[in-house]
Amino acid sequence: MTLPYRRVLLKVSGEALMGDGSFGIDPTVVKTIAADVAEVAQQGAQVCLVIGGGNIFRGVAAAAKGMDRTQGDYAGMLATVINALMMQNALEALNVDTRVMSAIQMSAIAEPYIRRRAVRHMDKGRVVIFAAGTGNPFFTTDTAAALRASEMECDALFKGTQVDGVYSSDPRKDAAAQRYDTLTYMDVLSRDLNVMDAAAISLARENRLPIIVFNIHAPGAFQDVMRGKGPFTRIDAAV
Numbered sequence: 001m002t003l004p005y006r007r008v009l010l011k012v013s014g015e016a017l018m019g020d021g022s023f024g025i026d027p028t029v030v031k032t033i034a035a036d037v038a039e040v041a042q043q044g045a046q047v048c049l050v051i052g053g054g055n056i057f058r059g060v061a062a063a064a065k066g067m068d069r070t071q072g073d074y075a076g077m078l079a080t081v082i083n084a085l086m087m088q089n090a091l092e093a094l095n096v097d098t099r100v101m102s103a104i105q106m107s108a109i110a111e112p113y114i115r116r117r118a119v120r121h122m123d124k125g126r127v128v129i130f131a132a133g134t135g136n137p138f139f140t141t142d143t144a145a146a147l148r149a150s151e152m153e154c155d156a157l158f159k160g161t162q163v164d165g166v167y168s169s170d171p172r173k174d175a176a177a178q179r180y181d182t183l184t185y186m187d188v189l190s191r192d193l194n195v196m197d198a199a200a201i202s203l204a205r206e207n208r209l210p211i212i213v214f215n216i217h218a219p220g221a222f223q224d225v226m227r228g229k230g231p232f233t234r235i236d237a238a239v
């Protein structure tokens, strides 16, 4: 069965890569996600990825302990490059052609981000991994994902995270939280549902980019959610 999307961006939470650990990367988790991405790419969808860095470094957390925020954010962006290289390695082991494109130039390990080149890579069937977020401090990889998905004219942004959708409050802290099947961008903003930052939601809203939030941990979760198999939450202009 053909997939109902031509080109999509998958945002993978950095924290998801920790597996059962409390820091860093569990290679088994990376392999499982890579296998899911490989399946989707082999079924003909153009796929690009943004991977968070929260499993390694978050600028805001470092700032809370007295570090300069900007410096911490640059360290956070470098953390996303480490995750991108791990994912590239796992995808290449599955014979998926990939390119890492970095928003911060580091020509020995990644191509610089050039929008038209990224589009060309995807047209040739390569999975493009966007690294180093937006390249700017005070942003997050959620915003980078909404930005790149808009630039790439993706049909949707899939946010693969630790929870299976958007809840009335953080489900990891509130056992009574209720999951929504659908929400509008305005619902997420006005109810302060913190699954993604407001800048990312606003950017998606402006560009009419649907966001689908799902749990990345179930094997095959990405290909299932691409086919509309739940659970997930869809955030859109009007529902």
Ligand SMILES: Nc1ncnc2c1ncn2[C@@H]1O[C@H](COP(=O)(O)OP(=O)(O)OP(=O)(O)O)[C@@H](O)[C@H]1O
Binding pocket: 012, 013, 014, 015, 016, 051, 052, 053, 054, 055, 140, 142, 160, 161, 162, 163, 165, 166, 167, 168, 169, 170, 171, 172, 193, 194, 195, 196
């Ligand atoms: N209303 C809500 N609905 C769903 N999840 C929520 C909500 N409020 C807070 N969260 C939390 O937001 C988290 C989603 O963010 P995620 O872990 O994907 O972080 P990220 O910043 O995108 O990535 P990283 O882990 O790299 O920092 C969920 O794990 C969940 O605990």
Ligand SMILES: O=c1ccn([C@@H]2O[C@H](COP(=O)(O)O)[C@@H](O)[C@H]2O)c(=O)[nH]1
Binding pocket: 014, 051, 052, 053, 054, 057, 058, 059, 060, 072, 073, 074, 075, 076, 077, 079, 080, 132, 133, 134, 135, 136, 137, 138, 139, 140, 141, 142, 144
């Ligand atoms: O555009 C960006 C993207 C990220 N950062 C910094 O990186 C870390 C990790 O990203 P997450 O989205 O939290 O996974 C983030 O905390 C920022 O410190 C950035 O500065 N700019």
